Amino acid sequence: MMAPPNNIVIFHYPYSPYARRVTWYLTLRGLEYAQCIQPPVIPREDLSALGVNYRRIPVMSIGRDIYCDTRLILRKLEDMFPSGALGSKKDDERAIERLLETWTVEAPVFSRAASLIPTTLPAMNDPKFTKDREGFSGRPWSKEVLERGRPESIAYIRNCFDLLETTLLADGRDWILKTDKPSLADIEAIWPFDWLVEMKGSMPANVISAKQFPKVYAWIQRFRAALKVAKSTGPKPVSLKGPEAVKLIITAEFAEPNGTVDVNDPLNLKEGMEVEVYPTDSGFTHRDRGRLVTLTPNEVTVATRSRVGDKEVHIHAPRSGFRITKAGGESVAGSKL
Ligand SMILES: N[C@@H](CCC(=O)N[C@@H](CS)C(=O)NCC(=O)O)C(=O)O
Known part of the structure; x- marks a missing residue:
């Protein structure tokens, strides 16, 4: 072996x-x-x-x-x-990486994103899955609980999209640290939003879509394209x-x-x-x-x-x-x- x-x-x-x-x-x-x-x-x-x-x-x-x-x-x-590391060597940029990590991993960003899983999704109707996630989160994980929290979570996630649109991506840059390719800072920031955009029915289009947040959506598309190229040219x-x-x-x-x-x-x-x-x-x-x-x-x-x-x-x-x-x-x- x-x-x-x-x-x-x-x-x-x-x-x-x-x-x-x-x-x-x-x-x-x-x-x-x-x-x-x-x-x-x-x-x-x-x-x-x-x-x-x-x-x-x-x-x-x-x-x-x-x-x-x-x-x-x-x-x-x-x-x-x-x-070939993806992290920056500059202290201020490393601060951005770390703050983005804290924002997406430790702040309520991901738990809010997770609460937008559409309750029609097959997994949400599988008692084995919902029971598992209840044990994992220590909280009820039922359709009713998710539906009740949805409006507040949408408002929260909209603020996250807005932050990216109007600050980090506001000047039209391709990548967060103005690099030629996606860097660690992009990974730290993008993952919950990419996940939500991919998950049909997670966000109402009249509140969060490419129309309200064109720069964030374009960034996500760019990231996916870069990943596709890396996947097809790199080792499996x-x-x-x-x-x-x-x-x-x-x-x-x-x-x-x-x-x-x-x-x-x-x-x-x-x-x-x-x-x-x-x-x-x-x-x-x-x-x-x-x-x-x-x-x-x-x-x-x-x-x-x-x-x-x-x-x-x-x-x-x-x-x-x-x-x-x-x-x-x-x-x-x-x-x-
Ligand atoms: N802070 C952890 C969070 C990991 C996490 O929550 N993972 C989810 C999957 S996305 C999980 O394990 N869910 C429950 C499970 O699979 O047992 C990390 O950054 O790795």
Whole structure:
């Protein structure tokens, strides 16, 4: 069995808007990778086999290091494969990238976008799917609840389109940082809006369409065209079946040496402590437990063992939007503070 290209495996399903942040990034860079397609609802046996409890998609592995959350995944790809990186080197432009990431990933932008899923969509009429998303979000996910919130969500999303139309794209530039090609800033900004535009019936045309927001719509079309070119000229992802991906991962080397545990970290956790790591915004009942190996301002890493093969694997998560608690200690699942 051949190692995955660049040792990268992306666990995802193609219509996950979060996963697209990563697959688009890889495609636009022409960076070769392998993918392991997952079911859209849990359980996800392949990730369980690796010892991963985190339930969200996408997840990336590089060797025996497993990365959760697109914010960390994109950062790692930028750092570990610097030649041809899509991020800017200029501080003010990097600020724009980060603020756009915070805006789309952490602000209510995506949850508002998700609440515009048309209730006529087949998935919305599949109790298995709606129950799964209820467990994921910790909130009711029914047609009635979605319909009730729709007008407010449309108003919210209209403001987002307006912000892009009248500020970042106002001067008629092709790409957010005036680059020749789409850059990381475009990826950080575009994904929830592209997803909504693609999803027929998500937004009423008399409120949000190419008529009211011509620059945003043209930008989305340009982005899709650029992606199409990159897809047709670049390498195709190698598709791995679950057991094959698991075997390759647990027999690989670690991609990164152990980091350090910051002695001044406000959480006051010590290297080697048994901890739990989990997101606080959604999917918070799925926690990864392990020995603390890295704790920096931007990242936490725990060592745990794969369920198949009993090999040590390292699970990494960003600090932002994640909680780390001493295993067995007190924890407040799902609360934002
Ligand atoms: N902050 C996370 C959010 C990931 C996320 O919410 N992913 C969705 C799919 S688009 C998900 O996993 N939904 C529930 C599930 O599939 O279990 C990230 O940036 O990766």
